[in-house]
Amino acid sequence: MSAVWLLLPLYVVPFVSHNEVLLTILIFTYILSILATGFNIVFGYAGQLTMFHGAAFGIGGYATYLILSKFGVSFWLAMLPMFVAILLLSLLVGWVCFKFRLREFYFAVVTLAFAELIRLVVLNWNDVTNGSLGLLVLDKPTVWWPGRGVIKIDGTIAWYLLALTSLLAVTLVSKLLVRSWIGRNFAAIRLNEELAQTLGINTFRYKLLAFTVSNLFAAFAGALFGFYSNYIEPAQLSITQSLDAIAMVLLGGMGSILGPVVGALLLTGLPHIIHFSAELRAATYGAILIAVILLMPRGVVGLFPGRRHVS
């Protein structure tokens, strides 16, 4: 469990520093880490190159907000039907892809096609999603706090704590998952799918599981992202969103629990630390990505051999 506990000291940050920029970067880092952690499960552990997590991320934001505003329920209650929807959608898309034995590049392209179709629906369903203008999210999640009753998550410090706690929960779940027999079956599928099948592993079922879990994480991240940034737009479902998460995982280190977090921190933080215009910032992002892929093929976490586990 060691790796996950390395996140605990981060709880101290908002009480030491009141730098809004730093805290905001960290909040975005934690939320995007959840998305990246999901991708890490399906790709880093089970070896399936999905492009669907961006769509799940976007739907997470849209569905949660739409359910919340339509039925007047709380953020957490609204997330339940959203998770059910994502579950069904993942099962459907995953069933189609895996039943037809799509692999590697082809799996990537078909999941990408499904994600694009969903983005086009969101973009053009003006009555519900407000089209390309997006939706303004004015509600906030609430939590019960001992002694203070139900409080709204508002302001940077509250969001910091919520985002970090969510990330901690997600990394714990993913750690438990990949350390269990399920994780070993994922690894078997990644390393040699035919062999895994001859050993009696129902590869179809485990690939579907990895795909679904990754999308559920992505949707959770999307809901947090939409409510934190107060804004949901179709771009959150875009290919770029999927690619960013992939970049984070590869940058941080694939197949390690903390890799996605490190990657998310670098890709979210570095372009802000280096002060450039918007155009140069995109170029910096590209340059960082290329440099890490070519110079550190096992990611940043790969530089610390003791912290990397390949199950």
Place this chain on the structure above:
Amino acid sequence: MTQIILGQILNGIIVGTLYGIIALGVTLTFGITGIVNFALGQFMMIGAYATWHLTDVTHLPYPISVALAVLIAALAGFLSDRALFQFTRNNLVNGLLVSIGLISIIESGVLLLYTATPKNMDFVLSGSWTVGAITVARMKVVTFAVLLTVIAFTWLALANTWLGRATRAYAQNPEAAMLMGVKTEMLQIGVSVYSCALAGVGGALYAGIYSLEPSMGALFILKGVEAAILAGVGNLAGALVGGIILGITESIGALFLPTAFRDAYGLVFLVAILLFRPSGLFGSQK
């Protein structure tokens, strides 16, 4: 109605050849270097902006601008191969990520140089031809003819020359090709550069018809990859046909169904093809 449909089909064919030339680059690069270069759309953009700059700013004649623009795209391709892609041979995921990094860099560069304002080139060839009730802009016909020539030339070269045979041999069995004296490193560089040059040709001709935006590359690489898969990756003649089918599907789809979903028809078609003919329309079944 018939003439509208025919007009849309013609439009689809012309846009489809543009998809086809990118698809050809995708297929060639994938067959020889084992990666999908998603930055090919950006090389197309380089070709397009170079043509625009040379024609409208430097006032060179259009054909010379096109030739120079293709050279510039090829040179950029050579540099990107030496600096980046030579390290990602046969590594699909790393190739994907490096090309995404490259996309950000090239797009930022173009934004800095030319801003986000769309650029419209002055008419190179105005007017149109009318056959019966159908009117087609002359420039579109010329574009179509040039692209078709380039694709046919590529196809003939691959079928008949020693280098072409070497390329096909390498795509089939790299080790055997190496043993037969194919210089694999040179071949990989050559194909990588040639694919970028093809994209540059597409861009240079695109500049003569449509307006240019820094974001144009993203759309075309997606269509190119779709077309390549539609035909079956590795199928050269199929890349063109795949592009044209995609172009026609979109134009006809947009005619009868909501235009907002124009990009969706190709995707639905693609998913259906992949599910029922996993090796593409023209690929051999395993």
